[in-house]
Amino acid sequence: MTGATLGALRESRWGKWAVAGPPLLYLVVFFAIPTLIMVAASFRSPGEFGGLAPFVGDDGRLDLTLESYVRLAEDTVYLEVFLKSVVYALVTTLACLVLAYPLAALIAQSPKKYRDLMLLLVILPFWSNFLIRVYAWMIILGPNAALAKAVNGVLAVFGVEPVPLLFSSFAVLVCLVYVHLPFMVLPLYANLEKHDRALLDAAQDLGASAWQRFWRITFPLSLPGVYAGAALVFIPALGIFAIPDILGGPNDSLIGNLIKQQFLETRDWPFGSVLSIVLTVAALALAGLAAWVGRRGAEEIARA
Amino acid sequence: MALLEIQGVTRRFGDFTAVDDVSLAVEAGEFFTLLGPSGCGKTTLLRMIAGFDLPDAGRIVLDGKDLAGSPPERRPVRTVFQSYALFPHMTVEGNVAFPLQMAKVPAADMPAKIAEALEDVRLTGFGKRMPHELSGGQRQRVAIARALVTHPTLLLLDEPLAALDAKLREEMQIELINLQKEVGITFVYVTHDQTEALALSHRIAVMNRGRVEQLDEPSRIYGLPATKFVADFIGHCNLLSGPVTSGADGVVALDVPGIGVVRAAARTIPATGAPGTVALRPEKIRIATFAPSDAADNRVRGTVADLLYMGDVTVYKVETEGGARVEALLANSQSGRTKFFEVGDAVEMSWAVDAGHYIAE
């Protein structure tokens, strides 16, 4: 279809729906309806063998209850797991930011002909399966691997007991950072690549040192990329369960593991739904808060 | 001693020489212009003065100090970039405050300095706007205010008006002249626009292929071009070339193919037979059906081959009987008619000896 006919189509009322309809339908079927089902399920009781109890019980009463919400509020263990998840996701996001920023800047400053290759290397890990990459860390961090031996060798010099690297918070965090790093690099690169070199020349001309040029010009102008990257890392990191399952110790259970447990092991769908809702709302709220704080910070930097 | 001295500065990119052994001196308080066609090395020279680029040979001395060791952020030099390079995430005030912050000016002194700089460029009241809320001319003024607020020793301007439309450009030219007078800061101005250079400058260095062809006051650049390139680049000019047939008493005669003997003023008399050129401005030529009998120095007959009506003046391209082309210009002011001649009219051109100016090869 040519641009002109597409434009004409967009003009007409029917055309508007023809263009916007399919994606809208997709969102309704695969996002809105499942979310509503989840919300509905959170007000029900669990069925005897998983699933939900019948809506109209034997005694003729409707199955509508706040029980799952009450359970969440009554036991602080869920709040603790949830806070731990937030901390893990935050640490992951910050570590990704610190690691990705120089990398993205390096790629953005490289000659054009090398950039595509460098970006390809950044997304190369996606070519192998997620779980395989997580399992690979079991080998890297395993007790007989060179890394563990080197670390414990150094510790032995100072007379410290050997520590296991695998099945620890350390292993979980390392893998979380590893898995999410490209999601931070790509939006940062897309932003930094657009920066006008003349602004840095102007800043330098006006007396700014290298650090001042970064902090007053490059960084504030890159904040949209930082937000995008942070959201792309933080939100999935908050809900992840595979990595703690495979690499974590007994205390590394996160909210994602808890939700998975409710659905697959405990078979308590209503409570699993409650936890999922909390997770979704929290992710949205935190992302919004971060954007707001960040924007305030940017104005602050611009004014300072 | 001059404020800025450029001594034998050369800059090569690969085997291409962008700036070729340039030497010049800029006096304090001067409005100095580097003029030349695109690609002649003006920006490269300016960037070396600002410190963004380093000469391969030669020295740049400012206020008696060799600048070789100082990076751009430590030179008392400010640049107004062609793209303005305003910081898009800062207000006008923020932009102007930036160099003050970098210079660690006490916060209490800033508002007064910012207000003064904005007043200098007639932008009082615009401090809270963002750059994207300004017109091109206003952005330009912010860039200038930002560069001037710390009272640098030297202000470098790289084609600052190139992006503006003709009318605004003329307004800004007048403002730049006044501003420079007011603040008393030395300006080194880069442009490829000869009328702009003539209008603004105290002195002009005309550059070509990385070299300075002539360094002079505007009236002398225009009236007494030292080379064919300068004569041709500055305004329109007839270049009449041929061997010298005689020369005495400050007047040389050239035998120009298609025109005949042309007599013109010369400061040094060349040897007979040497090749030379007479630079003759179109407006110095009188054009009439018959030249008046008292205008006897140089005269040549021809027919109007082309004409360009420009409102205030008309440019006539006259083909001589010998087949040479000469451009003559006639003001349309005196007559009620729009044009004096039509294509195909037979005309006679005449000019005084001192109308032309001899250039040695």
Ligand SMILES: Nc1ncnc2c1ncn2[C@@H]1O[C@H](COP(=O)(O)OP(=O)(O)O)[C@@H](O)[C@H]1O
């Ligand atoms: N960094 C560079 N690398 C290679 N060539 C350059 C570089 N900078 C400028 N040049 C070349 O030097 C010449 C002069 O450039 P410039 O100083 O920008 O000219 P101007 O400002 O007079 O138009 C041009 O031919 C340009 O292509």
Ligand SMILES: [Mg+2]
């Ligand atoms: Mg240039």
